[in-house]
Amino acid sequence: MTAMTIATIAATPAIVVFDLGGVLFDWNPDYLFRKLIADETERKWFLAHVCNGAWNIQQDGGRSLAEATASLSALHPQHAPLIAAFYARWTEMLGGTLAPGVAIFNALEAGGVPLYALTNWSAETFPYARSNAPYQPILERFKDILVSGEEKLIKPDPRIYQRMLERIRAHHPDAQPEHLIFIDDVERNVLAARALGWRAIHHADPAATAAQLRDWGLPT
Known part of the structure; x- marks a missing residue:
């Protein structure tokens, strides 16, 4: 990526949308x-x-x-x-929070980046996370959280990404797909976001995620 390309991307307003499981929270049957x-x-x-x-x-x-x-x-x-x-x-x-992902979240929040969550999660089990540590203190810091089970749509259905954008526009009326940066540990979900014009990171390596965010001019 050239310096000019990095500068152009960094000038684009950034809104970060996090997946939860596998990025911020540890869940394993x-x-x-x-x-x-x-x-x-x-x-x-x-x-x-x-x-x-x-x-x-x-x-x-x-x-x-x-x-x-x-x-x-x-x-x-x-x-x-x-x-x-x-x-x-x-x-x-549930195995608690994932420290590398939370460190990225904390750095973005400290830098004033608007943070949202888009998660595939049952509407019946998600209330536990909303009301119990260590998950609740993180969830309360998002501007909005879209839960698939509540919407009856799941990633990578394009409609759930569009619904997330609509929810974001309630806070940021001028938000466009290119303003959104999506972080998810499932590659098919990342590819679906990119197909809609979002910037997206396959979160397989937290260090690589942080490096990509820095390339886009965000604090990590």
């Missing part, structure tokens, strides 16, 4: 299921073929936890107690 399925091979099979990501993300899109549990238990009755535990003990999958 393995934290719970290590307690429930001692054998690693069996545990990996269960999380890949029964309570897997494709099933879980439907709750992020608005399906109720009760319906999700009942329908999956009907398909796998032999695993019904483990399936029930997924949401009954969901908070045991």
Whole structure:
């Protein structure tokens, strides 16, 4: 990237939109299921073929936890107690905050950058984060948070990004897609944002994320 390109980008107003899980918050079903399925091979099979990501993300899109549990238990009755535990003990999958991501968040906030959140998260489980440490103190500092389960849309659906932009415009009426910088640990979500004209970072390495933000003239 040339110096001229960096200067041009840095002059563009910046509004940063964070994903939460995998960027600021640590969430991993393995934290719970290590307690429930001692054998690693069996545990990996269960999380890949029964309570897997494709099933879980439907709750992020608005399906109720009760319906999700009942329908999956009907398909796998032999695993019904483990399936029930997924949401009954969901908070045991949370591992606190991710220090490198929070350091980026803190630096941006200290530099006066407007901060928003766009997360794939169930509407039924997100209230726990809203009201419990260590998540609540961070969530309270965002100007707005769009939760997929509340909108019944999930990333990478383009409509959820458009809805985020509309929400941002409630605070910044002149905001345009090129003003938005999106940070997400899932590459397909990043690619969807870029397709809509957002600047976006695949958060695979916090140091690389911070470096990219600096290249765009932001404090990290």
